[in-house]
Amino acid sequence: IFFRFANMMRLFSSGPSGSVPSTAPAGPSQAPVPTVVVLGMTGDGKSNLSTWLLGNPNVFRVSDSAESCTEEPLAAVGNCFGKYASYDGKWQVVDTPGLSDSAGRDAQNLRSTVALLKNKVKQATAFILVVNAQQDRMSAALKNTIRVFRGCFGPSLWANLCVVFTKWDWAKRHGGFTVDKLNQRRAEWNKWFLKCEVEYNGLPDAVSGAEIQFFAVDLPSLALVLQDGGDEEVEDMLLETSKSGLASTGEQIRMLYNHIYIVLAAKTPVNMLLAEAKTEQLHEEIAARLKEEKAERARQVEQHQKALKEEQQKREAEEAKRMAEQKEAKAREAQLRKEAEEKRAADLREAQEREARLRREAEAEREASRRREEEMRRREEEMRRAQEAAERRALEAQLMRQVCSPPSPSYSFSPPCYSDYGGSSMGGGGSSRSSRSSGGGSRSSGGLGWNEFQHSVGGQGYTRKEIQSMYHAQKKR
Secondary structure (H helix, E strand, O other): OHHHHHHHHHHHHHOOOOOOOOOOEOOOOOOOOOEEEEEEEOOOOHHHHHHHHHOOOOOOOOOOOOOOOOOOOEEEEEEOOOOOOOOOOEEEEEEOOOEOOOOOOHHHHHHHHHHHHHHHHOEEOEEEEEEEOOOOOOOHHHHHHHHHHHHHHOOHHHHOEEEEEEOOOOOOOOOOOOHHHHHHHHHHHHHHHHHHHHHHHOOOHHHHOOOOEEEEOOOOOHHHHHHHOHHHHHHHHHOOOOEOOEOOHHHHHHHHHHHHHHHHHHOOOEEHHHOOOOOHHHHHHHHHHHHHHHHHHHHHHHHHHHHHHHHHHHHHHHHHHHHHHHHHHHHHHHHHHHHHHHHHHHHHHHHHHHHHHHHHHHHHHHHHHHHHHHHHHHHHHHHHHHHHHHHHHHHHHHHHHHHHOOOOOOOOOOOOOHHHHOHHHOOOOHHHHHHHHHHHHHHHHHOOOHHHHHHHHOOOOOOHHHHHHHHHHHHHO
8 A cells, every 4th residue: 555655646746657768867957856876886786786777778887897887977867677567656876986996096986976966966865885795794895985985975874875785696596695694684784884873973873763774686687688588588587576485686676666766765865965075085995905905815825824734734634643543453463463373373282282182092092992802802812712622621531432432343443553653764674563563453452543533533623743642642541
């Protein structure tokens, strides 16, 4: 409702919204429209934002490099965001040369900017401080740039100031660009604004009462967008809505438009006739920038040396660790080798002892077996001898029975001839042998003759000598 009421008020004050936009240089004869003064440092995107505010890529010179492209301030009036996105009303946009100029023209640029604002613009509705969001911290050069603007425009700067961060990647292509981060930067910058005002005035009241707003956009070159996608692409970017709870450039553009055209337009504009080009601040800014660059170089050298030292310490620590690991590995290897040798020696001793024990046991077993075999042979021999003796006694008893028994009439005893005992060597002739034979025949009539005795004991394993001994023993009995 408030937005529609503001649009109706602008329709009554500025005429029909369908009028053709004008980009001619602003002058005293033009209708009073909100005036937006774009400030900032070189290369942060002031001219590109000014081009989008008017929706016309042919008014301000835009460059993608960090070199200065705006050599003098330029004011132009046109429809809000041109013919795109149906934003009602007009405003005057003043694009100023950036401080920290690459060509060293800060004092000249400041004097020309103040002259344009005093002589042609007369009053300012809003000051937009453009800051590159890729810089995480507020540099000394940027702080002195804000001090210069505060010295030129007075404490009324804070009440009409808003900050726009450019190159803020809401799509998170590079990460880290969120609403929380924007709120964090808002708190940090407000603290420094208070400090800056205290430096000038001793009191922070001018900043405390001014509700400085912060916005973040990611706007490419308008000319390139028109060349690649045409009017529809531009409208899509300006009307882009937040997605998945995240903010967007289109949403930030709408908030910026409402803040300038509704909130700041309702306040008393800043009188530019009181502006002063206090160039002495630039000398401090240059000195601060040189000091910052020197400090940055010193910091880089220190960081480099620290990194080298840390790298050296890291290498030394790694080398010491590697040496300690090698030493530990060698000690562990020696310990393992010693343990292995001791184990091998113990195993060898155990094997030798086991082998000796087995050898002793085998020797004892062989000795016991030999003794058992000898004992068995001895017993067998004794048994054999006992059996032979028993058989001999039985045979002798049988022979004795046969010898003592009466002779059988079927045969007569004939004693052996002496020729059987080698009689040819005994002397005497055949008559003597015959007589002995006859005599012997008469003597042995009561027993077995030699042939019968030899026949009876033959086949029993006795030798001839044993048979003869047995025969003679029989004859004696």
